[in-house]
Amino acid sequence: MGLNEIYTTLSGPIQLEADExxxxxCRDGLKLIQKPxxxxxxxxxxxxxxxxxxxxxxxxxxxxxxxxxxxxxMQAKNPDxxxxxxxxxxxxxxxxxxxxxxxxxxxxxxIIKGDLKEAAKIFGEASFNVVTVNPPYKKANSGLVNxxxxxxxxxxxxxxxxxxxxxxxxxxxxxxxxLYMVHRPDRLIDIIAAMRRAHIEPKRIxxxxxxxxxxANMVLIEGIKxxxxxxxxxxxxxxxxxxxxxxxxxxDEILEIYNNKN
Numbered sequence: 001m002g003l004n005e006i007y008t009t010l011s012g013p014i015q016l017e018a019d020e021x022x023x024x025x026c027r028d029g030l031k032l033i034q035k036p037x038x039x040x041x042x043x044x045x046x047x048x049x050x051x052x053x054x055x056x057x058x059x060x061x062x063x064x065x066x067x068x069x070x071x072x073x074m075q076a077k078n079p080d081x082x083x084x085x086x087x088x089x090x091x092x093x094x095x096x097x098x099x100x101x102x103x104x105x106x107x108x109x110x111i112i113k114g115d116l117k118e119a120a121k122i123f124g125e126a127s128f129n130v131v132t133v134n135p136p137y138k139k140a141n142s143g144l145v146n147x148x149x150x151x152x153x154x155x156x157x158x159x160x161x162x163x164x165x166x167x168x169x170x171x172x173x174x175x176x177x178x179l180y181m182v183h184r185p186d187r188l189i190d191i192i193a194a195m196r197r198a199h200i201e202p203k204r205i206x207x208x209x210x211x212x213x214x215x216a217n218m219v220l221i222e223g224i225k226x227x228x229x230x231x232x233x234x235x236x237x238x239x240x241x242x243x244x245x246x247x248x249x250x251x252d253e254i255l256e257i258y259n260n261k262n
Contacts, residue, residue: 010104022102025069026258028076030103032069033095041069043239043254044182044218047208048134049073050257051220052180056080058129061172063116063165064088068096070132071109083109084128086119088159117164120171131169132180135162137187162187162194170198170225179223185216192221201227206234211241 007014007022016022016033023032034040049070054060058081062071065085075083087093093113100109114122160168162183169179179200183191185207192202200223208218216236243249250258 007102009101011101011106014098014102025073027073030072030076032067032072032099033102034067035091035095038091039066041067045069045134046073046257047218047220047237048132048180048182051182051206051222052130052132053178054078054081054130058082059127060084060130060132061086061119061123061128063119063131063133063168064135064160065096065111066092066134068099068109068111070134072099072103072105074132075105075108079108081108084123085109085111086114086116086122087111088113088115116160116168119168123172125171126174126177128172128177129174130178130180131173133165133169134182135160135165137184162190163197166191166194166198166200170200173200173225175226177225179225181221181223183219183221185219188219188221191219195221195223200225201229202231203227204232204234206237208237208239210239211247212236212238 005016019037020033020035023034025032032041045066052070052074054074056078058078060071060074060081060083062083062085065071065087068085071083071085075081085096087096090113093111096111100106100111112122165181166179173179179195181191195202202221202223204222206220207216208220209216220237237253238251239254240247241249241251
């Protein structure tokens, strides 16, 4: 894309900044403005948008919405639903709003800047059928913390932790509403404990492995507010395969996801 190229939208022209690029989401002509120096979405967001389910007429809230990729992808397969995205960082919230606008989705997706701890006050108690979240994965005091505050907040539990996420989801969900999350397997016990403290019962889990012979590096989990205890562990999802000695080849299931067949 040429620098300073201007895109016409229903809400007015949008111009890319010098540190931005426009990516094709390969679904329904959707595009996403990204700031590579700050943060770009990964396969975890794509997998969460596929793992998550929404019915016609549902209201969906995406916490820790980042650049807005999850509600933008989800509305493509669930067009008769409405979406809110909540993002605490101003630079990310502004980017998400521009991504909604560049796809002319203002009637379906709204981005709000705010703290998820205040989500129930912002939107109202028990006002959503579905909550999705791709939260910070690392504990605040673990590993190397990026000196860039924007990246650090996105990756470490600096402004919120897993309990904050689950409590916010519980307050915003209607009874029997669904929470969908992508996270890291090493935090699975923390996640399940936090969900249960928030009266969200874990109901479905799927481990994601980079290769069939490698340990899982992601987990997709669904919980239902106020549900009884019973959980299904689905077959593992394998991202890559090796073909004729070549690594990094997507498996058929991942190709189906990217080809919008799931």
